[in-house]
Amino acid sequence: MYLMGLDIGTSNVKVLITDERGNVIAESAEEYPIYSPIPGYAEQDPDLWWEATKNSIKAALKSSKLNSSEISALGLSGQMHGTVLIGRNMKPLRPAIIWSDKRSISQCYEFYKTVGREKALKIVCNPIMPGFMGPTLLWIKENESKTFNGIFKVLLPKDYIRLKLTGIIATDFSDASATLLFDVRNRNWSDEIISALNLPREAFPEIFESTSIVGSISKEASEETGLHAGTPVVAGAGDSQAGAVGCGAIKAGVASSNIGTGGQIFTTLDELTVDAKNRVHTFCHAAPNRWCLQGAILSAGLSLRWFRDNFAQMEKIVGAFSHINPYDLLSKEAEAVEPGCGGLIFLPYLLGERSPHMDPRARGGFFGLTLQHSRQHFIRAIMEGVVYALRDCLEIFRELGVKIEKIIARGGGSRSNLWRQIQADIFRSPIIKTKVEEDSAFGAALLAGVGVGVYSSLEKACGEAIETIGINEPDWERAEIYERIYNEVYRNLYPSLKNYW
The missing domain is CATH 3.30.420.40 (ATPase, nucleotide binding domain)
Structure with missing residues (x-):
């Protein structure tokens, strides 16, 4: 059986095909630009994501020499926090505003003032920061009222690609939990915050577990990508959580250190843990009924x-x-x-x-x-x-009493033996290198495998498909x-x- 994972990243889309044993059969990627029409702004064209996705899927299928009907399922991963506004014609109303955008700084203060700082932090379990969907929507409401009034649905980046692949509007718990409009403790959209900010509740999509099948490849998408019509598509996850799945960081005590465009230290939580000083993030994990603690730096x-x-x-x-x-x-x-x-x-x-x-x-x-x-x-x-x-x-993880027993290197930085050794020396911990480098796309493929029963659980998927190929000791x-x-x-x-x- 073969599985496909898509990662809609900040700089490119990555497509990966793997078998159930974790052997990567084919990979492909295509870049797209970030636009900054005003200093501090960061936007991307969702239709360029789609063009790059189509091209990369075709290239991966061609390289694999597989018949598209041999792909058992497809999973999605993507850059988090960004905002894609869809009109009733299912087309974007404007360019996507992505995670690195800074225009909504004043809206972050407005968020706290409107909701109440203590209440906001208790519900969303995260500090209110620009680039996240909540403050971005406030900025659009205040500065682009015509666009705001035309909103039919609000999507995260990977979920726009799902819409193009399947015609289905949906998201997952991990990605939704990083919008600042989500009740992280109770794992649902926060009606209280959405109402307080005067945002349209009906614009937010239904939420699914990351391994849930939410649709299948449409006839139109099949013609545009070469994928087999009817191929199941699972909900997928935000890129941090999908990458954690792809490197095996799905249990408490295991951390991942990601040096990609941004950087993250990530670990799994069996029980909700929130930093009272709001220095790190708490999100829902792609692993069912678990959370994750994440420290995020913007320029890794x-x-x-x-x-x-x-x-x-x-x-x-x-x-x-x-x-x-x-x-x-x-x-x-x-x-x-x-x-x-x-x-x-x-x-x-x-x-x-x-x-x-x-x-x-x-x-x-x-x-x-x-x-x-x-x-x-x-x-x-x-x-x-x-x-x-x-x-x-x-x-901060250590200060919160979160025990870290091992650290797995992730992202493009993990390719450099020197950068892995610097991590081992500065973290004062062994750094593990796994075989598959494109771990977010790989994790998306594993989520798809669980969704269609190739694996009985995420633990089984990681155990059977992930291979350690090296360790850097301090x-x-x-x-x-x-x-x-x-x-x-x-x-x-x-x-x-x-x-x-």
């Missing part, structure tokens, strides 16, 4: 991408001619630099920051620059700074260097600088 791999795009043109040219990933070249350069970068420290706040500071006005920077520092130091400092920021999140001499820098310097930089941004 994005920080290294910023450096690549602005200061690594030679690596991009060499990579294109030699078929070597430019990031591999950058990682190799960074290996030549000693741990700690001779005192050069990077703050990865290029888009502001979420965990633990929840400060959209925070700004990135390099600290400790001297004449002795070279280009290679900057590369390694970026890699180390991202992990220091993730360590901030991990410390180097305790390097770990002590990082521990000193983290405690004596890094942790003091944000509180010292925050009043200047």
Whole structure:
């Protein structure tokens, strides 16, 4: 049996086909842009997601040499928090406003004022931040009234692709729980908050468990993608939760460290745990009747991408001619630099920051620059700074009494042995590498497998399909260097600088 997973990411769509033993048969991806018509805005065209999805599905099917009827089911994963507005003609009313958008800062204050800070935090179990669906809808109501009045349904990014594939409007608990319009404790839309904000309750879709079959490939979608009409499609999950499934982080005590465009430290909760100081997020897991604790930083791999795009043109040219990933070249350069970068420290706040500071006005920077520092130091400092920021999140988990027994590396950053070793040394924990790198798409495929009975449970799916291929153990001499820098310097930089941004 074969399963397909789709991940509607921030920079591209990824399509993966796997068999029930976890062997990836084919993969394909296609990029699309982020538009920023005004500084601080971040938008994408949902129809470009669909075009990229169609092309990637066709490419994966062609590469697999399978008949599309051999695909038993399809699962969806996608970037979280974003807002897609659909009119009655089932077409987008405007470009999607995605998670990294900052236009709704003032609406976050309005949210607290209207609902009440204590009540809001008790219900949604998360701080109110720009880029999430709740404040975004308030901004649209106040600034684009014609668009707001034309809303038929409000969807999350992956759910728009489901609509195009099946004609069904639906979402899942994990993705809905990250909108700030959801009662995380009771696992349903919060009628109280939606009413208080004067939003149309009927616009919010029905919610399903991530493994539930909610529709099937329509005849029209079959003609556009090459998928077999009638193929079951499950609800799927937000990319963090789907990625956790794809790397096996579905039990308490197991954490994942994701270095993708953004970064997350993630762990599973059997019982609801909420940070009273609202420094980290609590969402519903893709695993039924479980929650997850997540620390999220906004500029993880994005920080290294910023450096690549602005200061690594030679690596991009060499990579294109030699078929070597430019990031591999950058990682190799960074290996030549000693741990700690001779005192050069990077703050990865290029888009502001979420965990633990929840400060959209925070700004990135390099600290400790001297004449002795070279280009290679900057590369390694970026890699180390991202992990220091993730360590901030991990410390909050420990403060809340959440025990972490092992950490699994996820995302594009997990491809770099150096970045995995930096995590092992800064986290002071072994870092596990699993076989499949595109874990969100892989997790979506596993959710589909559970939905159609290929696996009897998520635990069975992860046990049968996920393979560990390596472990980076901490180097305790390097770990002590990082521990000193983290405690004596890094942790003091944000509180010292925050009043200047």
